[in-house]
Amino acid sequence: MSAPRTVDVLFSAPQDVYDEFHPAIMAALKSVGVPARISPELAPEDVDYIVFTPNDLIKDFSGFTRARAALSIWAGVDKVLGNPTLTLPLARMVDPGQREGMVEFVTAHVLRHHIGMDRYILSSTGWDQTAPKLARYRKVAVLGLGELGGACAQMLSALNFDVHGWSRRARELDGMTCHHGAEGLTRALSDAEIVICLLPTTPQTENVLNAQTLALLEPGAVVINPGRGALIDDAALITALDAGTLGHATLDTFRIEPLDEDHPFRAHPKITISPHIASLVRVDSSAGVIAENIRRGEAGEPFLHLVSRQEGY
Numbered sequence: 001m002s003a004p005r006t007v008d009v010l011f012s013a014p015q016d017v018y019d020e021f022h023p024a025i026m027a028a029l030k031s032v033g034v035p036a037r038i039s040p041e042l043a044p045e046d047v048d049y050i051v052f053t054p055n056d057l058i059k060d061f062s063g064f065t066r067a068r069a070a071l072s073i074w075a076g077v078d079k080v081l082g083n084p085t086l087t088l089p090l091a092r093m094v095d096p097g098q099r100e101g102m103v104e105f106v107t108a109h110v111l112r113h114h115i116g117m118d119r120y121i122l123s124s125t126g127w128d129q130t131a132p133k134l135a136r137y138r139k140v141a142v143l144g145l146g147e148l149g150g151a152c153a154q155m156l157s158a159l160n161f162d163v164h165g166w167s168r169r170a171r172e173l174d175g176m177t178c179h180h181g182a183e184g185l186t187r188a189l190s191d192a193e194i195v196i197c198l199l200p201t202t203p204q205t206e207n208v209l210n211a212q213t214l215a216l217l218e219p220g221a222v223v224i225n226p227g228r229g230a231l232i233d234d235a236a237l238i239t240a241l242d243a244g245t246l247g248h249a250t251l252d253t254f255r256i257e258p259l260d261e262d263h264p265f266r267a268h269p270k271i272t273i274s275p276h277i278a279s280l281v282r283v284d285s286s287a288g289v290i291a292e293n294i295r296r297g298e299a300g301e302p303f304l305h306l307v308s309r310q311e312g313y
């Protein structure tokens with residue numbers, strides 16, 4: 001049997017990301033038996049695999065004539081999907097560590113509102129002893145039941161919330177009610193008290209939370225958006241918060257990042273902002289995902305986590 005060839009991997013990312021990931025991916029490739037050289041710069045025609053952050057560092061993919069795949073180290077690939085020169089198989093990151101982190105972030109923010117953390121614990125005034133309702137009586141809508149949304153929905157269901165999930169295709173997940181399609185969105189959102197957005201941005205999902213759909217929620221409801229900024233109509237969100245029909249919004253993602261210092265979201269008393277940190281890719285667990293896809297490419301096996309150009313995610 002001939003020895004496996006040494007593959008040339010272009011790792012295109014900001015320097016700090018390169019420094020962090022390079023040793024982890026080398027170690028992961030070794031453990032799956034793929035000899036490799038990883039470099040931040042290579043002549044395009046010498047590249048076997050492109051590992052990259054899809055943030056425009058590579059603008060033209062047409063010179064990568066022998067590359068077998070482009071492997072994103074980010075979960076979201078919306079920024080690169082419209083690039084007409086990227087015709088290679090494109091895999092996105094599905095990282096078990098990132099999934100775990102997202103479940104922690106979402107659960108923490110849901111529980112903040114569920115138990116009335118701001119009202120009962122962080123406020124030192126008053127003596128309001130109204131008991132918060134039990135989770136089983138609180139409807140939570142999870143928009144997106146994929147790798148991240150599905151895991152969050154399952155955790156919230158395990159905590160007894162009345163979980164209603166929404167996806168593009170019909171899905172069945174234990175312990176919750178699943179909806180799909182336009183009518184399913186109305187059913188998922190109607191009277192929900194907490195909404196979590198974990199959808200990709202596509203032409204079909206942009207502004208999915210707008211004046212009309214926000215009006216379906218229980219008065220005083222809370223929106224938590226670690227998905228993508230474009231899922232929400234910003235003006236409609238502020239109008240609903242100011243009118244009091246919406247109680248609070250926790251936003252981790254924005255149309256333009258970093259969020260402008262003067263953006264009205266920053267000073268709004270009913271908005272909590274975090275700087276797109278809901279869940280970052282974890283180096284140790286994600287390096288193994290990249291290595292496994294390169295091993296698959298070398299073995300002629302199908303790549304994991306391929307993005308559908310047609311569906312846009």
Ligand SMILES: NC(=O)c1ccc[n+]([C@@H]2O[C@H](COP(=O)([O-])OP(=O)(O)OC[C@H]3O[C@@H](n4cnc5c(N)ncnc54)[C@H](OP(=O)(O)O)[C@@H]3O)[C@@H](O)[C@H]2O)c1
Pocket residue numbers: 075076077098143144145146147148149150166167168169170171181198199200201202204205226227228252253276277278279280313
């Ligand atoms: N803030 C952060 O730190 C952070 C970190 C990682 C990821 N993210 C973002 O989180 C989002 C979700 O990631 P993921 O890995 O869970 O994605 P995923 O596995 O691709 O799941 C996407 C979900 O959205 C649903 N969906 C897509 N288009 C839809 C439509 N038109 N109508 C209804 N449902 C639709 C899909 O439905 P089907 O099940 O029918 O396919 C699926 O359930 C992405 O936007 C990603 O960029 C944010």
